[in-house]
Amino acid sequence: MRVTIQDFLKKKKDGQKITLITAYDFPFAQIADEAGMDALLVGDSLANVVQGLENTLPVTMDEMIYHSKMVARAARSAMVIGDMPYLSYQVSLPDAIRNGGRFLKEGGAHAVKMEGGREVADTVAAMTRSEIPVIAHIGLTPQAIHRMGGYKVQGRTEKEAEKLKEDARILEDAGAFALLLEAIPAELARQITEGLSIPTIGIGAGPHCDGQVLVLHDVLGLFDRFVPKFVKKYATLKEDAAKAIRHYKEEVEKGVFPGGEHSF
Numbered sequence: 001m002r003v004t005i006q007d008f009l010k011k012k013k014d015g016q017k018i019t020l021i022t023a024y025d026f027p028f029a030q031i032a033d034e035a036g037m038d039a040l041l042v043g044d045s046l047a048n049v050v051q052g053l054e055n056t057l058p059v060t061m062d063e064m065i066y067h068s069k070m071v072a073r074a075a076r077s078a079m080v081i082g083d084m085p086y087l088s089y090q091v092s093l094p095d096a097i098r099n100g101g102r103f104l105k106e107g108g109a110h111a112v113k114m115e116g117g118r119e120v121a122d123t124v125a126a127m128t129r130s131e132i133p134v135i136a137h138i139g140l141t142p143q144a145i146h147r148m149g150g151y152k153v154q155g156r157t158e159k160e161a162e163k164l165k166e167d168a169r170i171l172e173d174a175g176a177f178a179l180l181l182e183a184i185p186a187e188l189a190r191q192i193t194e195g196l197s198i199p200t201i202g203i204g205a206g207p208h209c210d211g212q213v214l215v216l217h218d219v220l221g222l223f224d225r226f227v228p229k230f231v232k233k234y235a236t237l238k239e240d241a242a243k244a245i246r247h248y249k250e251e252v253e254k255g256v257f258p259g260g261e262h263s264f
């Protein structure tokens, strides 16, 4: 059975945590789906961890759809969420609906995520009216890297915190079915979470959110260009992969591989 928006809401009501992880391709999406994750986010973080870019701004809709298709093909029970890339929703409402709709129509996704506070409320409402379920994303929004002056914790001052609390309420009223909170103080995330009837999903937002999300490559230890404080590494796949590849090279060079059992 596919995880639905209603399951998200029920989990919040029942006090059960919602589990999300990013995924960008078939094999890892399959592993995460089989591990029982509630949702797979095809994040525009693929810019950093797959494409080797400095930030998420260059990612295109076509690239996101390409990855969303692979993830959707693997996801048997997890909800698939497509991340709206920079300039896919900021220019106009028709653009936003068309691009959001592409995730559902072509990308096999069941929902989309969009960065921004009150300034995207009309877009959230228009997309929701067009049957595109939306997760809104506030706090540290990586597409705003140049305005924010880097990847910095948000909502530290009282004024900023109040604004984020208001944004959260406005986005809930606009129809978002969940709210992603990135890099904000845990106490602020608790207040936002308690003030909403939709679930909050945290990344660097402490333990009081209704669910958590992390970037797959961080969880597996596949990405070490920068590791934010909020990341917990559950495996060391980069080292493991390097070891395996070195071993293979060594065996080829020594004439150990291929052996008889690998030959016809």
Ligand code: KIV
Residues within 6 Å of the ligand: 022, 041, 042, 043, 044, 045, 046, 083, 180, 182, 203, 213, 214, 215
């Ligand atoms: O693109 C992404 O991976 C994100 C994170 C917040 C999970 O938006």
